[in-house]
Amino acid sequence: MSTAVETLVAPVTFTEGAVKELKKLKDQQELSDEFGLRVGVEGGGCAGMNYILGFDQQKDGDNIYVINDIKVLMHKAHGMYLAGMQIDFQDGLNARGFTFNNPNAASTCGCGTSFSV
Numbered sequence: 001m002s003t004a005v006e007t008l009v010a011p012v013t014f015t016e017g018a019v020k021e022l023k024k025l026k027d028q029q030e031l032s033d034e035f036g037l038r039v040g041v042e043g044g045g046c047a048g049m050n051y052i053l054g055f056d057q058q059k060d061g062d063n064i065y066v067i068n069d070i071k072v073l074m075h076k077a078h079g080m081y082l083a084g085m086q087i088d089f090q091d092g093l094n095a096r097g098f099t100f101n102n103p104n105a106a107s108t109c110g111c112g113t114s115f116s117v
Contacts, residue, residue, distance in 0.1 A: 010065040010072065011083040012039055018098065019068045021089040026070075031055055036064065036071035039087070040078040049081065051100050080104075 014022070022037060038056035041049045058064065058073055065072040074082070085102040 008063055008065060010067045011074070011079045012067070012072070012085045012087060014068055014070070015086065015088040017089040017091070018087045019070065021091075021098075022070055026055060029055065033071070034058075036073040038073045039082065040075055041081045053087070053098055 026035070026037075034057055035055045036058065038052055038054055040052040042052055044050050056073060059075070061075050061077070062073045063076055063079070065074065081104055082102065083104065085100060085104070088099045088101065090096060090099055
């Protein structure tokens with residue numbers, strides 16, 4: 001008798017630049033393997049919703065994904081807002097930081113961290 005193991009398909013992807021920066025940040029913060037990268041949304045911001053991106057411990061209601069050897073935590077309810085999103089890291093003269101390319105966003109704010117659906 002065998003049991004089926006559910007494999008969850010990650011709703012988000014990371015560019016090579018984002019993976020490099022995320023691994024560097026985790027190493028700098030000297031975080032244990034108990035911590036994963038939380039990707040999610042919260043109400044607020046000038047367009048209605050803000051992105052959440054930061055290291056955290058697992059909470060009730062989280063799905064766990066491994067993307068490019070990065071443990072990713074996402075509350076189950078947030079997947080519908082983030083499905084297909086690509087996270088990048090820009091390190092240029094005009095801007096430095098993470099960017100979110102979300103195909104579900106009906107509109108985005110000039111800050112790049114706020115969107116509406």
